[in-house]
Amino acid sequence: MTVNMGSADRMIRAIVGVVLIALVFVGPQTPWGWIGIIPLATALVGNCPAYSLLGIKTCKKK
Known part of the structure; x- marks a missing residue:
């Protein structure tokens, strides 16, 4: 698999x-x-x- 996400995108997702x-353990404790x-x-x-299906890449090109 090729990397198609930049560092900012990865940080936000994490x-x-x-x-x-x-939220499963604190707050509303919903399984969602x-x-x-x-x-x-x-x-x-x-x-x-x-991103792969849509042809989007947020990583910097090497």
């Missing part, structure tokens, strides 16, 4: 993912917070399948 997962696994996983891998 923060959003952690916040959503935290587990959806945060998706942005967290894409941030860790550096590849977004939706």
